[in-house]
Amino acid sequence: MKNTCAMLVSATLLPSVAIAQETLANTTNTVTEAAPVAFCSAEPVTFSSEALMPKGHVKVEANRTEIIEDTVALFSGNVDITSDTAVISASQAQVNGGGRDLIAKGDVVYQDAQLKVESDSVTLRATEERLEMANTRYQLTGFVGQGAAEDILLATDTGIVLSDVSFSTCPEGQEDWQIRASEISLEKGTVWGQAKHTRFYIADIPVFYLPYFAFPVSNQRQTGLLFPNLTSSSRTGVDYTQPFYWNMAPNYDMTISPRLMTRRGVQLNTEFRYLSETSQSKAYIEYLPSDSDIDGNPDRYFYRLEHQGLIGDNWLLNVDFNGLSDNNYLLDLGSDYYSRADTHLYRSVGLSYYSENIALQMQVKDFEVLGNIADSYRAVPEIKVNYTKPLGDLFEISIDSELAHFDNALDTAPTATRFHIAPTLAMPLRAAWGEFVAETTIFQTVYQQDNVEGTPLAEDVDRTLGQARLYGALFFEREKSWFDENLSMTFEPKVQYLYTSFEDQTDIGFYDSTPLLTDVEGLFRGQEFTGLDRINDNNQITLGATTRLLDKNNREQFVLSVGQIFYLEDNKVIAATKNQDRSALAAEVDWRVNKNWFLHTDVQVTTETEKVDLSSIGVEYRKDASRFIQLSHRYVRDLSGETIDQIGVSASWPISENWQWVGRTYRDLERHRSVETYTGIQYESCCWAIRLVAQRTLNNRFNARGEQTIDDFDSGISLQFIFKGIGSSGTRRSMLQDGMFGYRQPYSLN
Known part of the structure; x- marks a missing residue:
């Protein structure tokens, strides 16, 4: 001892x-x-x-x-x-x-x-x-x-x-x-x-x-070289990036990243960041002089400017501005900010004011549209003011207003200035057992439209609509045994009556309005369009219900929601005309079957014809963080005149103790072709890893006339070495997220 x-x-x-x-x-x-x-x-x-x-x-x-x-x-x-x-x-x-x-x-x-x-x-x-x-x-x-x-x-x-x-x-x-x-x-x-x-x-x-x-x-933060990135693909050749970090001051810095691509040349990527007590800013520029893989060796670039900052106590400034040199830039060179499937780059400058009762937003909105597509309208400017205030203990008044001018790069396209105001008087009653809302709204909209000669549009439009809404929901809960497990079961029925008056709106152009896809929650929205150019008339009752199973930790194990609209009279707005007396029946299911199996599905079925308008399903078996198989399918009968019918399989599974495989494929059943095939294999030890990834994706390349090809495919192979502890750690998750579609879990349970 x-x-x-x-x-x-x-x-x-x-x-x-x-x-x-x-x-x-x-x-x-x-x-x-x-x-x-x-x-x-x-x-x-x-x-x-x-x-x-x-x-x-x-x-x-x-x-x-x-x-x-x-x-x-x-x-x-x-x-x-x-x-x-x-x-x-x-x-x-x-x-x-x-x-x-x-x-x-x-x-x-x-x-x-x-x-x-x-x-x-x-x-x-x-x-x-x-x-x-x-x-x-x-x-x-x-x-x-x-x-x-x-x-x-x-x-x-x-x-x-x-x-x-x-x-x-x-x-x-x-x-x-x-x-x-x-x-x-x-x-x-x-x-x-x-x-x-x-x-x-x-x-x-x-x-x-x-x-x-x-x-x-x-x-x-210190000035110096960051860990490099080395890959290889058929689009860029051997691709080597060497970032250099410059700590210019405690509140601003710069990262300069020369990128050597054996097929295209040397690209310079620069990111500048600035931070103050009340704002943060970022400027990002990619520039490739003389792309050697394209005839004529054009210069190619991409830029992005972001800023968020307080101006005074209640004012907020937001800037998001993007641009690029050509339609195929994202396809050829990629970007950390946009995917290869994106067709629009957003540009906006906004100034906002917030107080207890007032929210004011002023902004200029524009788009960089890729390809030979009719230019979208830009709002230059758009001003929105929202005012809300309680009236006693029972009532609440709110006023939504907007002033916007819509312009288009096409000289022949109509332009418009729109003023809209919508006062609402509501009586909201909410408690733990349910809620009831009664409200009435007046929509007053004035348009001044120019360049409308030879079109059915009118120069001056004055539209006045009225709307009344009654909404009620109840919440019931009880204890229930499900597969020998004690769970809490809820039942949440809800009903809404909505009336909106009708006015002919064919003399108004489409500036910021497009039809909306509807889910169960969207049935209670009462509006079938984005924006204000079309406000559909309604005389309808919406019924819906949700039931949930919750475990002892209040975690959802099962959720089922259903809903449907019943039309009391025909809709008269031309773009929203319905030939049925009811909407499609919408349903959604999220189910955590057990600790390994998960299911999500949503569907909309036209009850008169029993045809499916929209559906999606995702089934996943997950054994642990590195072992899963997922099957997914999505279908849309009519999306901008196209039918979407795609099936996909994603999987991740260890081959042995040190070897991991990831694969994914999506197939277009409507056109009988592959959309994306992606596979990666990786050897990983305690201290290093090597990853080989191959993929074949739909090209979507734009030709010289700005027309998008839909039958060509791009193939690429990427090889990457990782030395853990001097620049990188785990790698399997990033392999799952790479590619055109990436990996998402198929459920939305809390």
Whole structure:
């Protein structure tokens, strides 16, 4: 049994230990944290602070203790030294000068919250505030990172110096890659470390050498090179990007990223960010001079400007402005902001005001339309004012108003100025058991339309409509057993009566209005168009109901919603004419069958003809984070004159302990062809990974006349290496999200 010597050592022993704690903490900031994967043979070191001593105390335990003239203490046999920051164990230890110096030898292990060090000896000199460790191996706490150093020196004046040091995130003895340096120094009080004669090894082969480089050792942003990205595809060739980060000031910075594409040339991507107490801004520019893969070698570019900022106490300024050089830019070069399937780039500048009762929004809205498509209308400007105020305890008044001018780049297209105001008087009653709302609204809209010669449009239009709405919902809940599980079941019926008067609107153009797709919630909307150019007349009753099953944690296990509109008279607005006395029956189901199976489906069926107008279904089996199979299908009978009928399969599954496969394919059943095929395979170890991705997607390329091709396909192959701990960590999730469609879970349960 150990002889225990509990000593209150003078505080002069502690500063050196504290230096080790503070300085070594900074070294971990140079490594990207990552959770270890299951197949790693090495486990990260853990450390519990519960065993530490109170501040200012040191405890020494040993099998044998000898005190010499109250100045020297000798400990031997299973020596454990515990301070308020670290634990040292050794075969023997000697404390001199009343606790000012400590020498530990024989299988020495030093451990604190940042790392664990095994060494031949540890020397701590409190007067000089200096800690030395010889012939060491170290592991980072909570992270699979380890290495060796001939000597580790920690001192107040020099910080930390590691001589003949190595580092890898691979397990010891299995270093597939490793960094070695003759010296790494981290000066106390600075944000930079220095490395001399650094070599990067793959296996035992040196592949890269730097005589000197500096690196950040704190969470503060520092100027320097970021981790590069290397891929390969048929569209760009070998694609290498090397970001450089410039920390210009505490509140603004810039990232400059030269991108070398062997098929196209060198592209320069630049991002500038600015932050103040009341605003944030970002400017992003991509520029490729002389694209060598296109006849004529045109210059190609993309830009984006974003800004959000407060102006005064209640005013907010928003800017979102985008542009690009040509229709095929996104297809050829890609973008972090838009996908290859996008056809519009938004441009808007807005100024907003908010108070307790008033919301004011002024903005200019425009679009960059890709391809030879009729130009969309831009609102230059659009001003909206919303006013809401309670009237006593029962009533509420609100006024929605709008003033907008619509312009078009086509000289022959009509233009318009529109003023709209809609006062509403409502009586909302809400409680835990349900709600009731009664409201009446007047829609007053005035149009001044120009360039309407030869069209059915009128120069001056004055439209006045009235609307009345009654809405009620109840909430019932009871306990119910479902498959031997106690659940809470809710039943939430709701009903709405809606009347909107009719007025002929064929003399009004379409400026910001298009038909809306409807779901169960949309049945209670009462409007079938975006914007204000068409307001459909209504005399209808909408019935709907939702039922939910909730577990003991109030988490939804099953949700079913159904709804339908019953028309009491025919709709007279031409663009919204209906030939039935009821709408399609809409239904939605979300079901967490068990911990592995999930289902989402929604459908709209015309009850008179029993034809499906719209449907989607997603079924997923998920065993764990890396094992799932998903089947999805979506159908729309008429979407802008087209029928959408697509089926898709997505899967992710480990082939073996280190190999992971991801695949996805979507097929157009209407045209009997593939839309996207995507597959990726990856080898991943504790400390590195290699990923090979191949995909074939519908091209959607625009020709010289701006017409979009719908029969060509693009194919690409991408190869990527990842060295964990020096720029990247886990990779499977990003493989799932890549491609044209990406991966989404098929349910929306809370």
